[in-house]
Amino acid sequence: MENKIFVDAHAFDGEYQGTLTYLKELYLKIIQINPAIKIYFGANNVKNVKKHFGKFNNVEFIQYNSKHSLKRIFIEIPKIIDALECTHAHFQYVIPFIKNKKCKYIVTIHDILFNDFSNEFSFLYRIKRNFLFRLTAKRCDFLLTVSNYSKQKISEQYKIDTDNIMVTPNAISEDYFEFNHTKVESRNYINSKYGISNYILYVSRIEPRKNQVLLLNTFLNEKLWLKGYQLALIGSNTLKSGLLESIDKLEMEVRKSIHWIEQVDDSDLKQFLNGAEIFVYPSKAEGFGIPPLEAGALFTPVLCSNVTAMVDFDFFKPYFFNPDNKIEFDKLFLEIIENKEKINLEEIHDIIKVRYSWEQSARVLLEKVLKA
Known part of the structure; x- marks a missing residue:
């Protein structure tokens, strides 16, 4: 039949x-x-x-x-x-x-x-x-x-x-492994279209369990905007967590270094992921967690939560953290910024390609x- x-x-x-x-x-x-x-x-x-x-x-x-x-x-x-x-x-x-x-x-x-x-x-x-x-x-x-x-x-x-x-x-979709733009090309594209450069990236919905507040607070406490970094958050504001309202209350000098984009198409998402200085995923709970894998597939350094379904993503070690441990997160966040050139991105890419x-x-x- x-x-x-x-x-x-x-x-x-x-x-x-x-x-x-x-x-x-x-x-x-x-x-x-x-x-x-x-x-x-x-x-x-x-x-x-x-x-x-x-x-x-x-x-x-x-x-x-x-x-x-x-x-x-x-x-x-x-x-x-x-x-x-x-x-x-x-x-x-x-x-x-x-x-x-x-x-x-x-x-x-x-x-x-x-x-x-x-x-x-x-x-x-x-x-x-x-x-x-x-x-x-x-x-x-x-x-x-x-x-x-x-x-x-x-x-x-x-x-x-x-x-x-x-x-x-x-x-991970096969086209992530076939993406043929260099890091420089993606960064130039994002800067030209969105006015964002030298950015730390987060991708997923804005809601409490996604824990973007941890990333935002460290970005602010370490005054990373003074070091030339910007923060890009991509995802719809589904549960009205108050995160965006908190950003709006910041001083203009700080606020202009933080960008929220509700949604981008597949093509631009790959450009964002490929062009990021680092990708950070501080979520407290995921049934799976695709975004950090997509970033890793594009040879982007990833700092990833190690709880719930993401416990399987151990190939991101040592940049693999407990999202309830702010001290650990702050330490690894600063370390990955300083040491991103030393990460074996090809090995991570190859593991993701075989495993997922x-x-x-x-x-x-x-x-x-x-x-x-």
Whole structure:
């Protein structure tokens, strides 16, 4: 029987985030390995999905009628699956209440960090997601996650045998390893387009658990702007953490050295990552943590948190720190600035290339779920 898989691609409707990258890279690789599989992508912003998958003959696009998430997942999508007679359907975090008995339901729960770091999330946020995620994890046919850390936490907190959870790790797109701009070219581009130079970079959403405040405070306390450095923060201000308001209150001399950009496209993101003096990732909690790997793939020095799923990124040692230890962070931050030329960036690049490949994740889905 021909595999016909429906993919809920509503992640392409909003801000750029890890879920979008996961779906894009995973299915690009699946199509490359087995172009015979029929894939239907459902989204409100079909145009955005077509930018990545429009050239493939085995792909079709379904325009959602509803913009309301609950109506989409619980009413509209079940009707689409029935009409298309899909053999499989892939969702992120939540599956519909009503299941088609002829269709196998796949879900990727990327993380349940809201339980381990409950003080970072509201009570209602945690209650709603725990109810939906636990129900989904029990009812789906195939449960996926993106790291061993998340696998263990989902198993412990939702009482699911680890043998019933498959890991399809996030990885790094091949075009990061094929990027052909020099550091000088990227720095000139960023300076010309954004007016930013000699910058320390952070990439991810602005919210408390991402811990940008640690980076900002050290930048300010060490008066790095007086040493010619600038700070670039790229990411949407999702939870209104107050970080940006704090920056706005700084004196103009300091404030002009700190730049927040809500979102950049893929091409400019690579230029930013490639041109950075160093990349700093002080997050307290990640279900995976792609940005430091992308920076490392581009031979940029990385100072990275060593907790939750990021514990696996030990190749960044000695610039690998506990985000709750400010003294350790301050010491390593100043050290990496002084010693960045001594880091074996080629070795880090090579480890990331071997260890984080989308083909590995695609084959888990193809061989264990789709059995293609």
